[in-house]
Amino acid sequence: MSKKISAAVSHHEREIAELRADRELAVEYMKAAMxxxxxxxxxxxxxxxxxxxxxxxxxxxxxxxxxxxxxxxxYRTLSAKGNPTLKTLLAVLKAVGMKLSVESEHPATA
Known part of the structure; x- marks a missing residue:
């Protein structure tokens, strides 16, 4: 008796699909990554x-x-030991439709 094993989708593949399907999720994901x-x-x-x-x-x-x-x-730059230049980081962000922004580390108090 043979059992048919269905192909499992890896966590990484599922993550890519979710990021592709939800632009706002991708932006928040990148904010945390930055x-x-x-x-x-x-x-x-x-x-x-x-x-x-x-x-x-x-x-x-x-x-x-x-x-x-x-x-x-x-591949080398975006590896665990990568060290992208600012130029490369900006170019990659632009290529995926995002940009770098700056905000205060300490919110102003009233």
């Missing part, structure tokens, strides 16, 4: 999150081409 880039102990998570968003919004090859860098450079 905050983690500021912490050396959490930087890898932020870079991998940016990589996931790049996969969701065109794939790494298309995002690399749009950003004007090689796919290999993008």
């Amino acid at each position: 905050e983690s880039l500021d912490n050396p102990d959490d930087r890898a998570a932020g870079l991998l999150a940016l990589r996931t968003v790049a996969e969701a919004y065109g794939g790494l090859g298309a995002v690399a081409a749009e950003a004007g860098i090689s796919r290999e450079t993008l």
Whole structure:
């Protein structure tokens, strides 16, 4: 008696599909990722999150081409040990339809 095993969708694939389907979720996901880039102990998570968003919004090859860098450079830059330049970070964000913004770390009190 043989059992048919259905193909499971990986967590990563599901995450990409959810980010692709919900732009606001992708923006909030990137906001959290950008905050983690500021912490050396959490930087890898932020870079991998940016990589996931790049996969969701065109794939790494298309995002690399749009950003004007090689796919290999993008893979290396958006790895756990990556260290993107500001130019590369801005280009990748632009390629996925986002931009960098700044806000006060300490909200003004009335």
